[in-house]
Amino acid sequence: MNDLSGQNATSRAPDVTQAVALVPRINIQAFCELQETVNSIQTAFADRRMARAHGTVLTGGIDAAVRLYQTQSTPNLLLVESTAAREPLLESLASLAEVCQPDTKVIVIGHLNDVVLYRDLMRRGVGEYVVAPVTPLQLIDTIAGLYRSERAAPIGRVIAFMGAKGGAGSSTVAHNCGWEIARVADAETTIIDLDLAFGTAALDFNLDASGGIMEAILQPERVDALLLDRLLVRLGGKLSLLGGPGGVDKDFTIEAHAVETILTALRSNVPLIVLDIPCLWAPWVRFTLLHADHIVLTAEPELASLRNARAIVDLLKAARPNDQPPSLVLNKVGIPKRPEIPAADFSKAIGLEIAASVPFDPQNFGSALNNGKMLLEASPRTKAAEALRRLSRSFSAERAPAPAAASKSLIKKLLGRS
C-alpha cells in the first residue's frame, strides 16, 4: 500500500531497450553509505550518456556532505544516500538544506520503500527519491529526468547503420528501415546520409542531391529547429532526408564535435534519426557509433565481413557495457556459386544473434533502385522485404520515452522558505 512501485517512474529500472536520455553538462557530487551504491554510481558516471557531466563519488552519506558544504559551494546536483529511518533522514536533510545553494538539485537514495516519505520529500523540495538498490541506467534516467523541462520535446532516438564492409548493403537496409519506421511508427523520422561524397540516399529516393548536411557540419552550433526546417528534404509522409552534396569537387572533413552538436539539436527536434554511416574508420565514426542509441551492423556472410564485424562488435561491447549490443544483419545471403559462412557459424563467431537475414535478390533490389523506390514499397511481398520489415518493427517498438514530470523545486523548501 505504502509502496513506491508505480508511484514515480524512477523507482523502476528502465528497460534496456528504452531510450534513456542524455545528462547535460552539470557537476554532480554523490555521497554514499554503501559500497554497492558507490559502484552503481561510478558505472553510471562512466556511461556514454553521462559523458558531458562531471561526477565525483564520495562516502559518508548526508553527514559528510553537510560537513563539506559548510566550506565549499554545492554542485548543480547532489546525490545523497541514507540508510536511516524516516525521522533521522528528514533531520539530516534539514541540515543539508542549511548549506545547500538555492539552485542545487538533490536526489535522495533511500532504503525505505514508503510512499508517504516520498511525497513528504517531494513537497519539501527534494528533486527525486529513489529506493536502493539503484541500477546505473535508473540513475541516469532519474538525473536526465530532473533536467528535462516539461515543455521540451521528447528526446529522439538515434539508430546508426554501418556496414562491416563497403557494399554490404548497409545504406539499403538503413533507408528501407527509415521508410518503414516513419510509416508504421507514425513518427517523424530523418535519414542522415553521412557518406558525404558517395552517399546514395538521394539517389535511392529519386531526388537531386540535397547537400544540406554540409551547412550543418560547417556551422554545427547554428543547427536549431529553424535551420533544420530549411535543410531537411521531405520525402513524403513523416520521412525526411538530410543528405550530402555528392561528388568529389570539395574536400570534406567531419569533426566528432560537429556530429555531437548536430545530433543533440536533432534529438530535441526529431523522434527518430536514422544515421547512414559510410564504411570507414575515423574518430568521428567511432564517436558517432559510441553515442548512438542503437547500432545496426550489416555484413555479408563472408570472411572480411566476419573479421570486421567482430572487431566493431567487440569495441562496442567494451565501450557500451550498459547498452544493448548492435543488431547484426546478414545481407546478400545466397549469392549463386559463392561459398558462404553459414548464419549459425557467423553468429557464434561474433557472439551475437542474427537480427535479420536478407536474401540476395538483385532483380528486386535493382528494379527498386531504378525506380527510385524502397524495396519495401516496390516489392513488398518478397522474402527480402519480409526480413527488412521485421527488422524495422523491432526498432519502432522501442519508442522514445515520454517527457518526465517537471523537476521539483529547491531543497530550500525543506527550511520552509520557498
Ligand SMILES: Nc1ncnc2c1ncn2[C@@H]1O[C@H](COP(=O)(O)OP(=O)(O)O)[C@@H](O)[C@H]1O
Ligand atoms: N540483399 C540484396 N540483394 C541484392 N542486392 C542488394 C542487396 N542489398 C543491397 N543490394 C545492392 O547492393 C549495392 C550496395 O548497397 P549499399 O546499400 O549502397 O551498400 P553499403 O551502403 O553497405 O556500401 C546496391 O546496389 C544495392 O541495391
Ligand SMILES: [Mg+2]
Ligand atoms: Mg552506404
